[in-house]
Amino acid sequence: MTENVPLFSEAEDSFAVGASRYWDAYPGIRESQPRIYVKFRPYGTELPFLALLDTGGHFCFLNRDVAALIRDQLTDRLREFVLRTAYGPIHGDLYLHTIELVAEEGESLEITSTVFVSPEWRGPSFLGYSGALEHLRFAIDPRKNRFYFGPAE
Secondary structure, three states, rough: OOOOOOOEEOOOOEEEOOEEEOOOOOOOOOOOOOOOEEEEEHHHHOHHHHHHHHEEEEOOOOOOOHHHHHHHHHOEEEEEEEEOOOOOEEEEEEEEEEEEEEOOOOEEEEEEEEEOOOOOOOOOOEEEEEHHHHHHHOOOOOOOOOOEEEEEE
């Protein structure tokens, strides 16, 4: 019989270094389907924000309010980018920026992420796979609404 290895422990070879609760819906908004919103903090901010995990998405998308808080720190501009949406194109810029996944247990984890910033973006913040989630290991426990994360090394 195989022994179960915990996702999160103090062991050096643990899958995850941190864990936190996730939300099935953005607080105060009625969702038609369950989603996974996790706490993150862009470098240079004190308060955590919620972002939707999007394993099929590109980049990290910062909503207008979050982007406005860190606008002066966005110095590593990669290029202009046009996001194609069902509502039409949204023009913005891609930057490299450090974000932190906020742990309630264990350690928070910083990753350098590609972030999309546009004053036209009215949606929530997203953590997309390309340029963000691909830099970490993560797991979801839907029975406990727990999000586990660790470095992808």
